[in-house]
Amino acid sequence: MRPKLLLFCALVCLIVVLTEGRQRKVNSRRSLGLRQQRLQRNVRHGSRLAARARPSRGNRLSAVNKRSRRSQRNRKTNANAKAKASKARASAAQSVSDGSGYTSLPLDFQQNFVRTTNNLRFEKSFLASRYGQSFATTTGKTTLRNTANMEYTCKMNIGTPNQSFTVLPDTGSSNIWVPGPKCTDKACKTHKRYHPGKSSTYIKDGKAFVITYGSGSVKGTLARDTVRVAGLAVTNQTFAMTKKEPGTTFTASNFDGILGLGFRSISVDNVKTLVQNMCSQNVISNCVFSICMKGGGSSKRGGVLVFGSTDTSAYTGSEAYTYTPVTKKGYWQFDLQGFYMGDTKVSGSTQAIVDSGTSLIAAPKSIFNKINKILGCTVTSSGECWMSCAKKVSDLTFVIGGKKFVLAGNKLKLKVRTTKGHTICISAVSDMGTNFWILGDAFIRHFCTVFDVTRNRIGFAASS
Structure with a gap:
């Protein structure tokens, strides 16, 4: 029984082998027929396609080679970039870790910010201190009022908000003074008085102040505040608030106080002068001031006081000094x-x-x-x-x-x-x-x- 079974299995295996061989021959003939059909179609398209087909292979090979070289270069570049980035990150991490490094931070932008002249002057002052020179380009000019060819006055403001005064520019003295809130003399009552409580920039000093004139002594106390004249602002300027203004001289005058323009060496209490502060705070471009006066009885066209410039050509016709x-x-x-x-x-x-x-x-x-x-x-x-x-x-x-x-x-x-x-x-x-x-x-x-x-x-x- 066993020999019959073995013979039957061998016969089945032979049949399977013969069947697979016949199928491979059929598939081979079909593949050859398809290639022949493609070749015949190419031939029918004429010589132009054949002529283009021959160099096409070379172009494809060249393009392949170029792409290969480009790919290699890109891989090398990317590798270098990654290496540099990795090195930079490692360096930054090391720098931060030892407390001496840096990191990236976003910069804030303030919406609707309005730049003011004080911003500009602060920046110029900052740059001047950094580089040891002045970048200020500011000058100021104020008109003088002539009263009967006897008094030439101008406007000056003190405090924040402004308290306005009419003052006499005086190159023969060096202090600034205006009537104070505690002055009860007739001269003070007929003129504007400074009120420290109304100024947000007022700084108390309290030191006694006395200055003697031919008609008597003016007495008061020192204070500090922002002083503005000719469109220029000087911060922390020391001046005097008077308590006593004896005699009739200041009662009959058209000015409220005095703007001293002399040197500091004759300044009472060695107070730093307005012009000195203009220069040290870089408020004016050149540390000079100029005065021109006009005649004409009670003419209001009295002249000009200029800070930071010698340009008085409107009055001299030239700049030849x-x-x-x-x-x-x-x-x-x-x-x-x-x-x-x-x-x-x-x-x-x-x-x-x-x-x-x-x-x-x-x-x-x-x-x-x-x-x-x-x-x-x-x-x-x-x-x-x-x-x-x-x-x-x-x-x-x-x-x-x-x-x-x-x-x-x-x-x-x-x-x-x-x-x-x-x-x-x-x-x-x-x-x-x-x-x-x-x-x-x-x-x-x-x-x-x-x-x-x-x-x-x-x-x-x-x-x-």
């Missing part, structure tokens, strides 16, 4: 090299100061007497020289810095009204008991003056 050095810091003092009346030399070299707070011109006693002798005027007990308004007067010549500055003789005569209602003329040159010249408003009205703090000099240019 003659400069002379300051001989002594305190007042704006210099050497007046000579003085003439007509062709007569009245004096040689003498000291002189420019004082915008004095209405007239004061001469030393000996020179004053010589001038009056030439004029033929009548000297009063108060140091004035009266004359007829019809009197002809020779021109006056001041020699400064080697240049002659001529003041027309008729400008020496000033009309005044007596207590009895009569109109007479007095000489603009008076005697104030000094041994030096004081060139006040009667001189500055005709010669614009530059006060140069940086170069320690004074400049003059004839007004047009």
Whole structure:
């Protein structure tokens, strides 16, 4: 039985093998037929396809090679980039871990931010301290009001919000003062007073302040606040709030207080001056200021006070100033090299100061007497020289810095009204008991003056 079973299995295996061989032959013939059909179709498409087919293979091989090389380069570049990034991350992590490194932080942007002039000035001040130089380009200008050729005043604000005052710019003193809230004198009652409680930038000082004038002493206390003049703001400026203003001088005046523009060396209590603070806070571009005054009785077109610039061309017609050095810091003092009346030399070299707070011109006693002798005027007990308004007067010549500055003789005569209602003329040159010249408003009205703090000099240019 077993031999029959084995024979049957062998027969089945033979049949399976023969069947698989026949099937492979059939599949082979079908594949060959398909290739022949494709070849015949290609041939029917003509030689153009065949011609293009031959180099196509080379192009494909070239493209394959290019792609391969490009792929290799990309893989290499990516590998290098990954290596660098990994190294940078590792370095950053190490730097942060040892406390001396860095990290990336987003920058905030404030919506609807409005830049102000204070922002700009702070930035300029910051840069100036960093690089050791000034980047400020700011200047300021304020008009002067002329009252009867006797007072030239301007506006000044103190505090936040502004408290406005009319002040007298005075190159013959160095302090700022205005009436305070506790002043009950008549002069204070008729003028504006500063109220520290109304200012958010007020800083209490409390130190006693006393300054003496010919008419009496002004007394008060020091304070600090923001002071604004000519469109310029100085922070933490020390000034005085008066408690006492005796006499009638300040009662009858058109100004509320004084804006001192002299040197710090004559400043009461050694207070830093407004111009000094303008320079140190980089409020002005150049550490200079200029004054031009105009005549014309009660004319409101009184002139100009400029901070940070010598541009007074509107008053001089040019920028050609003659400069002379300051001989002594305190007042704006210099050497007046000579003085003439007509062709007569009245004096040689003498000291002189420019004082915008004095209405007239004061001469030393000996020179004053010589001038009056030439004029033929009548000297009063108060140091004035009266004359007829019809009197002809020779021109006056001041020699400064080697240049002659001529003041027309008729400008020496000033009309005044007596207590009895009569109109007479007095000489603009008076005697104030000094041994030096004081060139006040009667001189500055005709010669614009530059006060140069940086170069320690004074400049003059004839007004047009």
